[in-house]
Amino acid sequence: MKGEIEKSMGLERVQKILAKAGIASRREAERIILEGRVTVNGRIIQLGEKADPEKDHIKVDGKRLPRPEPKITLVLHKPRGYLSTVKDPKGRPTVMDLLGKIKWRLYPLGRLDFDAEGLLLLTNDGEIAYRLTHPKFSISRTYWVKIQGVPGEKKLELLKKGIQLEDGLAKAHSVHLLREREKNSWIQITLTEGRTHLVKRLFAAIGHPVLKLKRIEFGPIRLGNLPVGHFRFLTPEEQEQLRRLKAA
Numbered sequence: 001m002k003g004e005i006e007k008s009m010g011l012e013r014v015q016k017i018l019a020k021a022g023i024a025s026r027r028e029a030e031r032i033i034l035e036g037r038v039t040v041n042g043r044i045i046q047l048g049e050k051a052d053p054e055k056d057h058i059k060v061d062g063k064r065l066p067r068p069e070p071k072i073t074l075v076l077h078k079p080r081g082y083l084s085t086v087k088d089p090k091g092r093p094t095v096m097d098l099l100g101k102i103k104w105r106l107y108p109l110g111r112l113d114f115d116a117e118g119l120l121l122l123t124n125d126g127e128i129a130y131r132l133t134h135p136k137f138s139i140s141r142t143y144w145v146k147i148q149g150v151p152g153e154k155k156l157e158l159l160k161k162g163i164q165l166e167d168g169l170a171k172a173h174s175v176h177l178l179r180e181r182e183k184n185s186w187i188q189i190t191l192t193e194g195r196t197h198l199v200k201r202l203f204a205a206i207g208h209p210v211l212k213l214k215r216i217e218f219g220p221i222r223l224g225n226l227p228v229g230h231f232r233f234l235t236p237e238e239q240e241q242l243r244r245l246k247a248a
């Protein structure tokens with residue numbers, strides 16, 4: 001419990017901070033501390049003491065440690081026609097092209113297909129990436145999907161009961177018909193896993209190919225009215241919600 005609280009406050013053993021900053025190996029860092037060459041906020045520290053690398057002034061031989069990159073998570077409204085990867089060998093547009101002056105190295109969390117749009121999170125925060133993508137957290141992803149034809153109640157029930165796909169059983173957490181037209185319909189579907197093309201494969205399996213796909217929620221994060229192609233930072237409340245996520 002104490003460890004958890006310290007971690008959420010950003011506290012780490014100073015030898016680990018020095019090693020991460022590339023000052024020395026963990027062993028050497030311990031020696032440097034024992035030699036009394038390390039201060040935190042002006043005070044010489046003992047081996048085993050902890051500090052927050054983002055907030056505390058840590059010095060070795062009087063020289064300030066470079067600040068670590070701040071932890072950043074962005075919510076992007078990915079447009080269709082962009083890849084949710086960092087680079088494309090074929091030179092197609094990627095979501096990185098939409099980040100303007102953002103200078104941190106961020107990574108997309110969970111793919112959205114080239115022809116899909118909607119909520120995509122990008123982060124350099126390993127803890128958030130882990131919590132949002134590891135299957136044990138069963139994070140929900142909600143999509144609005146335009147499909148060919150109008151499925152009856154039985155077909156939607158099938159999605160909830162589970163469908164055997166080539167890589168195993170897949171189940172929707174919830175499915176609702178939002179709007180029906182003569183030749184197509186809009187469905188809201190929530191899944192709790194992120195296998196490749198899962199929404200498209202599920203609807204193909206019940207005979208209603210996907211025409212359009214938009215992700216509107218990822219765990220506690222909502223797309224809201226963020227314009228297409230724009231991004232925003234997580235709010236402090238959203239960051240807190242992500243920290244509180246528990247394994248299923």
Ligand code: URA
Nearest residue numbers: 112113197198199200
């Ligand atoms: N399911 C899909 O089929 N495509 C996506 O982009 C996301 C989920």
